[in-house]
Amino acid sequence: MLIVAALGGNALLKRGEPLTAKTQRTNVKIAAKSLAKLVEAGHELVITHGNGPQVGLLALQGAAYKPEEAYPLDVLGAETGGMIGYMIEQEMENALNHSRPVATLLTQVVVDREDPAFKNPTKFIGPVYDKAEAESRAAAAGWHIAADGDKWRRVVPSPAPKEIPDMRVLKLLLDQGVVVICTGGGGIPVLRRNDGSMTGVEAVIDKDAASALLAQELRADALLLLTDVDAVYRDFGTPAAAPVRKVTPEQGRKLDVPAGSMGPKVAAACDFADTGGVSGIGRLEDALDILDGRAGTLISKGATHNS
Numbered sequence: 001m002l003i004v005a006a007l008g009g010n011a012l013l014k015r016g017e018p019l020t021a022k023t024q025r026t027n028v029k030i031a032a033k034s035l036a037k038l039v040e041a042g043h044e045l046v047i048t049h050g051n052g053p054q055v056g057l058l059a060l061q062g063a064a065y066k067p068e069e070a071y072p073l074d075v076l077g078a079e080t081g082g083m084i085g086y087m088i089e090q091e092m093e094n095a096l097n098h099s100r101p102v103a104t105l106l107t108q109v110v111v112d113r114e115d116p117a118f119k120n121p122t123k124f125i126g127p128v129y130d131k132a133e134a135e136s137r138a139a140a141a142g143w144h145i146a147a148d149g150d151k152w153r154r155v156v157p158s159p160a161p162k163e164i165p166d167m168r169v170l171k172l173l174l175d176q177g178v179v180v181i182c183t184g185g186g187g188i189p190v191l192r193r194n195d196g197s198m199t200g201v202e203a204v205i206d207k208d209a210a211s212a213l214l215a216q217e218l219r220a221d222a223l224l225l226l227t228d229v230d231a232v233y234r235d236f237g238t239p240a241a242a243p244v245r246k247v248t249p250e251q252g253r254k255l256d257v258p259a260g261s262m263g264p265k266v267a268a269a270c271d272f273a274d275t276g277g278v279s280g281i282g283r284l285e286d287a288l289d290i291l292d293g294r295a296g297t298l299i300s301k302g303a304t305h306n307s
Contacts, residue, residue: 001221002174003038003291006211007031007049007284008227012084019057019127025087030285031226032091037288039096039179046174047088048214050207051080051185056126056154073156074189074200081106081184088181102179107166108198109187109205109213115159123158123204124148157203161187161210165198167217174218186210208268215272222291223272225265226284232257232266232297246293246303249273266299273299 012027013019039045055076062070071079085104092102121144129137134152138145146155164170164187173180186205190198208225215223231243236258244255249270257263262281269279282289282296290296 001042002044002046002218003222003224004046004048004211004215004218004220005035005038005224005226005287006207007047007088008207008225012049013053014228016128019053024054024084025091028084028087029091029095032088032095034226034285034287035092036095038291039100041288044174044177045179046170046214046218046220047092047179047181048183048207048211049084049088049181049185051077051084052123052125052204053127054080054084055185055204059154060126072200073202073204077185077188077204078106081188085181085184092179092181096179100177100179102181103173104181104184105166105169105173107164107170107182107184107187108190109161109183109210110163110165110192110198111159111189111201111203111205112162113191113201115157117159118157118203121155121157122146123156123206124153125156125204126154128153158186158206159189159201159203161205161213163192164210164214164217170214170218183207183210183214206264206268208264209271212268212272215277216275221277223269223277223279224287224290225269225279225281226287226290227265227281228283229262230283230286230296232262232281236262244297246298246300248301248303249299251303252299269299273301276301 017023058076089102089104128151131152134145143154145152186207187210189201189203189205191201192198233241234244235241252266252270257266273279279299280290280296286295
C-alpha cells in the first residue's frame with residue numbers, strides 16, 4: 001500500500017514549546033519511530049510536513065536585516081523544507097536501521113496568480129502572542145494578524161495548490177524503493193509564467209491541501225494527516241465533545257470543526273477520500289493504528305458512520 005503521511009508543523013513543534021532545534025529533533029524522533037512502523041509493515045511511504053512555526057521564526061530572524069535583505073516567503077519555505085527534511089530523513093534512517101534509502105526533495109508547487117487568497121491572508125505562521133504584542137508587531141512590520149484560539153499570530157496568503165511539477169522525480173524515487181520526504185510546508189509556492197517558466201511568490205501553501213493533491217497525483221492508497229490531536233471531534237470544545245471514528249466524505253464535510261486548525265485537515269481528507277482512497281486523521285504516534293482503524297478518524301466512501 002502506498003501511503004502519504006503528512007506531519008503537522010504543530011505536531012513537530014507543539015504550541016508553547018521553545019522554537020529550538022533540540023525540541024524539534026526530539027519530536028521528529030518520535031514521529032520517525034511511528035512512521036518506521038508503516039515501512040516495517042510493508043507499506044511504501046511518502047512523508048510531507050508543515051512549517052508554520054518554523055517559517056514564521058525565519059521571517060522574524062530576517063527582520064533583523066534591512067528590508068531589502070530579507071528573504072521572501074518562497075525562499076524561507078525552501079529553507080524550512082531543507083531543515084525539517086534533514087531532521088526527518090536522518091531520524092527515519094536511524095529508525096529503519098538504514099535498511100531503506102531515504103531522501104528529501106525540495107518540491108515546487110504551482111499556484112494561481114489570481115487566487116483570492118492573495119487578498120485574504122489566512123495561513124498562520126510563526127509564534128503565538130497575546131493580542132497587544134501581536135498588534136504592536138503587526139503595526140511595526142506591516143503584518144496581517146488573526147486570532148488563533150486565545151492567542152494571536154501572523155497570517156499570510158495561502159493559495160490553493162494546483163500542480164506539482166516535480167512529480168516525475170518523485171515517481172522515479174519511489175520506483176527505486178526510496179522513502180521520500182517532499183512537499184515540505186505545502187511545497188515551495190511558485191507561479192507559472194506565460195512562457196512556461198516558473199518564479200517564486202510570497203505565500204505559504206496549506207500542507208494538508210498540498211498533501212491531498214500529492215496523494216491524488218501519486219494514486220496513493222491512503223492519506224494520513226498526523227497532528228497532536230487524537231481524532232476529529234464532534235462538538236469540539238464543549239462538554240458534549242466526542243471523537244468521530246468513521247465517516248464518509250459527505251458526512252465529514254458536514255462536521256462542525258474549527259476552521260483554522262482541524263477544518264483544513266477534514267477538507268483535504270474528504271477531497272482525497274472522494275477519489276477512492278482512505279484518509280486518516282489523528283496523532284502521529286498512532287499512525288499504524290489509524291490506518292488499521294484502531295485510532296483516530298477514518299474517512300472513506302465505504303465508511304460506516306460511527307461517532
